[in-house]
Amino acid sequence: METRAFQRIYTKIEEITKATCTVRASGVGYEELAMVAGREAQVVKIMGDQVTLQVFAGTEGIPTNAEVVFMGKAPTLKVGDALAGRFFNAYGQPIDDGPAVEGEEREIGGPSVNPVRRKQPSELITTGIAGIDLNNTLVTGQKIPFFADPDQPFNQVMAMVALRAKADKIILGGIGLTNDDYLFFRNVFENAGALHRIVSFVNTTEDPPVERLLVPDMALTAAEYFAVEKNEKVLALLTDMTLYADALSIVSNRMDQIPSKDSMPGSLYSDLAKLYEKAVQFEAGGSITIIAVTTLSGGDITHAIPDNTGYITEGQLFLRRDTEVGKVIVDPFRSLSRLKQLVIGKKTRADHPQVMNAAVRLYADAANARTKLENGFDLTDYDERALEFAREYSRQLLAIDVNIDTEKMLETAWELFARYFSQAEVGIKQEFMDQYWQEE
Amino acid sequence: MNDTAQHTKGKVSGIIANLVIVQVDGPVAQNEIGFIRHGGAPLMAEVIKIIGDKAYVQVFESTRGLQPGMEVEFAGHLLEATLGPGILSRNYDGLMHDLDTMTGIFLKRGEYTPALDLEKKWSFRPLAQPGSPATAGSWLGEVKENNIPHKIMAPFKLEGQYTIQSLAAPGDYTVTETIAVLADSRGNEVPVAMAQQWPVKRAVKAYRNKPRPFKLLETGVRTIDTLNPIVEGGTGFIPGPFGSGKTVMQHAISKQAEADIVVVAACGERANEVVELFTEFPELDDPWTGRKLMERTTIIANTSNMPVAAREASVYTAMTIAEYYRSMGLKVLLLADSTSRWAQALREMSNRMEELPGPDAFPMDLPAIISNFYSRAGIVFLSNGQTGSITFIGTVSPAGGNLKEPVTESTKKVARCFYALSQQRADSKRYPAIDPIESYSKYLEYPELQKTLNEQIAPDWVNRVEELKNILLRGKEASEQINILGDDGVSVDTHLVFWRSEVIDSIILQQDAFDEVDARSPMKRQKYMVDKVLEVAATELSFGSYEEVNPFFKRVIAALRQMNYSEFESEKFKKYEEELRQILGERKTS
Numbered sequence A: 001m002e003t004r005a006f007q008r009i010y011t012k013i014e015e016i017t018k019a020t021c022t023v024r025a026s027g028v029g030y031e032e033l034a035m036v037a038g039r040e041a042q043v044v045k046i047m048g049d050q051v052t053l054q055v056f057a058g059t060e061g062i063p064t065n066a067e068v069v070f071m072g073k074a075p076t077l078k079v080g081d082a083l084a085g086r087f088f089n090a091y092g093q094p095i096d097d098g099p100a101v102e103g104e105e106r107e108i109g110g111p112s113v114n115p116v117r118r119k120q121p122s123e124l125i126t127t128g129i130a131g132i133d134l135n136n137t138l139v140t141g142q143k144i145p146f147f148a149d150p151d152q153p154f155n156q157v158m159a160m161v162a163l164r165a166k167a168d169k170i171i172l173g174g175i176g177l178t179n180d181d182y183l184f185f186r187n188v189f190e191n192a193g194a195l196h197r198i199v200s201f202v203n204t205t206e207d208p209p210v211e212r213l214l215v216p217d218m219a220l221t222a223a224e225y226f227a228v229e230k231n232e233k234v235l236a237l238l239t240d241m242t243l244y245a246d247a248l249s250i251v252s253n254r255m256d257q258i259p260s261k262d263s264m265p266g267s268l269y270s271d272l273a274k275l276y277e278k279a280v281q282f283e284a285g286g287s288i289t290i291i292a293v294t295t296l297s298g299g300d301i302t303h304a305i306p307d308n309t310g311y312i313t314e315g316q317l318f319l320r321r322d323t324e325v326g327k328v329i330v331d332p333f334r335s336l337s338r339l340k341q342l343v344i345g346k347k348t349r350a351d352h353p354q355v356m357n358a359a360v361r362l363y364a365d366a367a368n369a370r371t372k373l374e375n376g377f378d379l380t381d382y383d384e385r386a387l388e389f390a391r392e393y394s395r396q397l398l399a400i401d402v403n404i405d406t407e408k409m410l411e412t413a414w415e416l417f418a419r420y421f422s423q424a425e426v427g428i429k430q431e432f433m434d435q436y437w438q439e440e
Numbered sequence B: 001m002n003d004t005a006q007h008t009k010g011k012v013s014g015i016i017a018n019l020v021i022v023q024v025d026g027p028v029a030q031n032e033i034g035f036i037r038h039g040g041a042p043l044m045a046e047v048i049k050i051i052g053d054k055a056y057v058q059v060f061e062s063t064r065g066l067q068p069g070m071e072v073e074f075a076g077h078l079l080e081a082t083l084g085p086g087i088l089s090r091n092y093d094g095l096m097h098d099l100d101t102m103t104g105i106f107l108k109r110g111e112y113t114p115a116l117d118l119e120k121k122w123s124f125r126p127l128a129q130p131g132s133p134a135t136a137g138s139w140l141g142e143v144k145e146n147n148i149p150h151k152i153m154a155p156f157k158l159e160g161q162y163t164i165q166s167l168a169a170p171g172d173y174t175v176t177e178t179i180a181v182l183a184d185s186r187g188n189e190v191p192v193a194m195a196q197q198w199p200v201k202r203a204v205k206a207y208r209n210k211p212r213p214f215k216l217l218e219t220g221v222r223t224i225d226t227l228n229p230i231v232e233g234g235t236g237f238i239p240g241p242f243g244s245g246k247t248v249m250q251h252a253i254s255k256q257a258e259a260d261i262v263v264v265a266a267c268g269e270r271a272n273e274v275v276e277l278f279t280e281f282p283e284l285d286d287p288w289t290g291r292k293l294m295e296r297t298t299i300i301a302n303t304s305n306m307p308v309a310a311r312e313a314s315v316y317t318a319m320t321i322a323e324y325y326r327s328m329g330l331k332v333l334l335l336a337d338s339t340s341r342w343a344q345a346l347r348e349m350s351n352r353m354e355e356l357p358g359p360d361a362f363p364m365d366l367p368a369i370i371s372n373f374y375s376r377a378g379i380v381f382l383s384n385g386q387t388g389s390i391t392f393i394g395t396v397s398p399a400g401g402n403l404k405e406p407v408t409e410s411t412k413k414v415a416r417c418f419y420a421l422s423q424q425r426a427d428s429k430r431y432p433a434i435d436p437i438e439s440y441s442k443y444l445e446y447p448e449l450q451k452t453l454n455e456q457i458a459p460d461w462v463n464r465v466e467e468l469k470n471i472l473l474r475g476k477e478a479s480e481q482i483n484i485l486g487d488d489g490v491s492v493d494t495h496l497v498f499w500r501s502e503v504i505d506s507i508i509l510q511q512d513a514f515d516e517v518d519a520r521s522p523m524k525r526q527k528y529m530v531d532k533v534l535e536v537a538a539t540e541l542s543f544g545s546y547e548e549v550n551p552f553f554k555r556v557i558a559a560l561r562q563m564n565y566s567e568f569e570s571e572k573f574k575k576y577e578e579e580l581r582q583i584l585g586e587r588k589t590s
């Protein structure tokens, strides 16, 4: 970045920690962007003329006489249609050998939407995956993470969902993405001929961790541009938000803040909410839908990161390998889309809610039967039938490689009900039974 | 507080997130409001600590771009709510600024819209005579606000005895016009307008006394009304892990409860949930009056992406509005979702001020703050003998779903109803997921409530409730036995004990909040269904083997569930009732 006349330059750094440095300066604004020895930094604390800066790339090698240049503004992104099809780093600089993007310069992490200007989400997103469309229907303007173990194929599923979702723009926020996964996303989008509607902000595992703090804000600033200015349906993919939270804890730790649960900063809830709440449906038709990934350690969802996430997002999706059928499924027990009731049975067939609930209940009966079996008890005839139902339900509906429309999902469910159960055992409203029950 | 004659000024000297340190040139008060000049916009802030000539303020806005040296002007008063006709149907932010009159799609820093419509004329009718005595909260007149008799009261800030000097004639007035003049014993006159100010963190005490609650507040939610009732002027809380149904439960209560006024504080939760209220309430009917729900409702929205300091203020703003309407002799229901977010806002500030932290890094005085807040609810006798009430129900979002954490524990000490949502019930979609065994209503032990319940519902109602609870408890024990010993390791009777409790669980406890009919169950219907399930439980049945028990009860439950889904006492309802009679007949030992 070139220096300009009004910029204030200082060369006496008084304190340096791993992620921050402190310099005496005046006329500096809170959250202002600065360059410290050529590295991006942001003001995180001002005490009189002592200004503390968080250096995104780390402070390694920074001398006490390094040049500190204040830029007179918070971090920004230049927005415009030219963002489409491009790949950027955490600072919004191109990493695809293309030219810099010209456009209106916007501060990232901008203000919130007035809640009365929002519209209630009501537009269904179809993915072809029954574990989502049938059981956990997604809606535009929703925010929902995959809670996944690091070894699960969450990025693959997310890419699949993104491509099938009929979004006008897909914004990828890669937060500590492995280089392989970064290339995977690039390839999938390219092969699908979708590059022109994709914008990517990527920080890979090779990049400094604190830079990750910028990625979601960059991605969501771009998303807001397309959703507000162009009234587009935007899908933002944020993977992996656990690494974002880790970066927050690094910084708060360096600033000697008292950590709360699991060494996370006490403000974790607010920090995450500020990002996820960018998901919105606008009156004019534009929307931002956020699908994120939160990796778990040892499957523990009570850890502060998934826990706070769960309190913010509108449900969560779990992947699980069903060993009975040898396929990865969307777990019907632990997954939940909170906004599904806005569309199911309204935008989809009226029997959808009841079919969904009945199937999950019967699947739960199968799980109980399996427990019985494992404990060495005899199974009843009902147990046996429930187990058989569960296998087919898993294979024909829950598996992520199934790609059918919602109508077909409902048909399949009715077919399985009639094959394994009596009407009383299924327990759906009589009018639907009369209409859809398929006598064998 | 005493007005500082000329308002103190200061300059920003430090900034850490939304904590700003201000160098002041005169006296400032704890919790005084100040405005930081940032460009054209004054950013509102509240003093939370003072050391020497440094005032620590929490800013109710983003502090991006603030610089040392910026000017601060203190306002000479605490954080106040503006109270007057026109609060109902409105959507406010945490500081009571009208969200609908703000401009643009995005919130703008420092855009502070007035709480009341200052132009609108209200048709005023005096209720008192000149010459009569008046104290804080005395009813001077009345206007109709959405068909609700809105009392115009002597300002809550008055201290001591006053005489009504003059009172405006019936007619149309704006909220700022003088409608009465009061005089104290020395003849000092106080002009009174319909709008008044009150500092939100202080309880309105304009009532004679606060008796123990004694009257049911019907919510239409069976597991509450029947098993663990909440009362007019009662307090309750709903703790539960994420996704267990706190918000759905609160929304159901806000739609269905027998209240004159409903104040909903969306405190640090999702914007889409508030939008749901904005969208649905103007369309939905209040089941008690047939008018639109929005007419009796005020929403305070400080969603999780709105400024954190204003989140703390939002619950106080909501409580103050509730107190205002209670003083008019109305039944007010106050809901806050989630009180944990408010506690977290306190934690963030206390952290930034480097205070010595208490458990889980929450401030040491958290229990006192929570108990102080809950104590503002209650039923009161006003000075004119009328009653008014605030029923308060808050949700709690315990970290990791573990109830052994400071917010849950502090709340449990003060709230009298405990509606524990269980992860296990939510996972198995047994909604509402209120754990019937862990949860309680202390009010059920109040003889005064037992008396009104028995009078209102049935002479031995409280006994029937006890019986339901016993069956549930025995069912739980039976289910544990079956799990340990296996289906064939226990007697058929044990299976029966278990299935009887399943009937109660499925038919009384479980309730589909999204089904038009089932969502709301009036007390009369609740009684009918309670009698029905108790009748099932009391029916002697005979079975050849345990394997016959499960399919039989599934049919019993299916028939009863269809009753729940049918209009009460409709043909359909009676058809399923008959079906139930026949099913029972198959196994009945006579």
Ligand SMILES: Nc1ncnc2c1ncn2[C@@H]1O[C@H](COP(=O)(O)OP(=O)(O)OP(=O)(O)O)[C@@H](O)[C@H]1O
Binding pocket: A310, A311, A312, A337, A338, A339, B240, B241, B242, B243, B244, B245, B246, B247, B248, B249, B269, B397, B431, B432, B433, B511, B512, B513, B514
């Ligand atoms: N009574 C009910 N009937 C049917 N479904 C319900 C009921 N209660 C809850 N649910 C289901 O559970 C989901 C989560 O409920 P809710 O949003 O109330 O959870 P919460 O406890 O408020 O969670 P959080 O702490 O994350 O805000 C709902 O979206 C709905 O799908």
Ligand SMILES: [Mg+2]
Binding pocket: B246, B247, B248, B269, B337
């Ligand atoms: Mg909630």
